[in-house]
Amino acid sequence: EPEVTQTPSHQVTQMGQEVILRCVPISNHLYFYWYRQILGQKVEFLVSFYNNEISEKSEIFDDQFSVERPDGSNFTLKIRSTKLEDSAMYFCASSEVWQGFYEQYFGPGTRLTVT
Amino acid sequence: KNQVEQSPQSLIILEGKNCTLQCNYTVSPFSNLRWYKQDTGRGPVSLTIMTFSENTKSNGRYTATLDADTKQSSLHITASQLSDSASYICVVSARAGKLIFGQGTTLQVKP
Numbered sequence: 001e002p003e004v005t006q007t008p009s010h011q012v013t014q015m016g017q018e019v020i021l022r023c024v025p026i027s028n029h030l031y032f033y034w035y036r037q038i039l040g041q042k043v044e045f046l047v048s049f050y051n052n053e054i055s056e057k058s059e060i061f062d063d064q065f066s067v068e069r070p071d072g073s074n075f076t077l078k079i080r081s082t083k084l085e086d087s088a089m090y091f092c093a094s095s096e097v098w099q100g101f102y103e104q105y106f107g108p109g110t111r112l113t114v115t
Numbered sequence: 116k117n118q119v120e121q122s123p124q125s126l127i128i129l130e131g132k133n134c135t136l137q138c139n140y141t142v143s144p145f146s147n148l149r150w151y152k153q154d155t156g157r158g159p160v161s162l163t164i165m166t167f168s169e170n171t172k173s174n175g176r177y178t179a180t181l182d183a184d185t186k187q188s189s190l191h192i193t194a195s196q197l198s199d200s201a202s203y204i205c206v207v208s209a210r211a212g213k214l215i216f217g218q219g220t221t222l223q224v225k226p
Contacts, residue, residue: 004158035214043159043204043216056213091158104214106158 002026004107006092012113016081021110023075023092031102032075033093034067036060037109043091049075082114117142119207119217127223132195136220138188138205146208150179150190153202153219162190162203195224 005024013019025032034046047057049067066078075094079086089111093104119140128134140148147166151159163172163179165188171180176193192199202219209215 042218043214045213045215048213089156093158102208103161103164106160108158109156111156 004092004094004105006090006107006110008110009108010111010113012115013082015084015114019079019082019112021077021079021090021092021112023077023094023107024073025075025092025094026096026105027073029094029096029105031055031095031097031104032067032069033095033104034077035091035093035106036088037091038085038088046077079112082112084114087112087114117207117209117215119205119215121203121205121217121220123220124218125221125223127225128195130195130197130224130226133191133193134195134222136190136192136203136205136222138190138217140186140188140205140207140215140217142186142207142209142215144209145183145186148179148181148188149206149208149214150177150188151204151206153204155201159204159206192222195222197224197226200224 007022032049037043045058047061048055064080068076089109091109092107095102095104122137149164150162153159162177165172165181167183178191181188202221204219205217206214
């Protein structure tokens, strides 16, 4: 069964460094998403991406964040200058348009630890 | 403000027993409501998805209900198994692509 994959599974970085989290969505999906989950808290929407453009973003997704689909398979989230509060689990998801529903399939997540 | 609230926060039951998890939401405009299962350290996995016109949907031992008038949903788990131990998250879609998550109910099934 097709699945969303993410790399790395765990990333440790120092405050102020740039990180890139990578995702390979399900191949025939058209919409892509990033979410984050701070330990013990709710999953929070960051951004949705369609047709090589951001379609929606949350207040969390400020200028420090960017997303890109550099080729036909990868979808990346870049944090330019990490802060301690960026430590969280980051989930990528993808979906295909279907009857107005957008069933989203989540990857296993990347645990980001900022020290 | 769009919000999704779940209860109880956590629940312990014995293997083989049934349980019901609750979800209340204030999300507008409402598109659909989903229940996800999230194992520790893993991504959420979809169990059910319902629009306002559906009031019940089953997926094996999981049955979700939706009352769009009172903005309440429940997830009923029948004949629980040890593998059901996980966090169950109620998620409401306000419009395509943006999901609003509840804080989840942590279920522990004991032998």
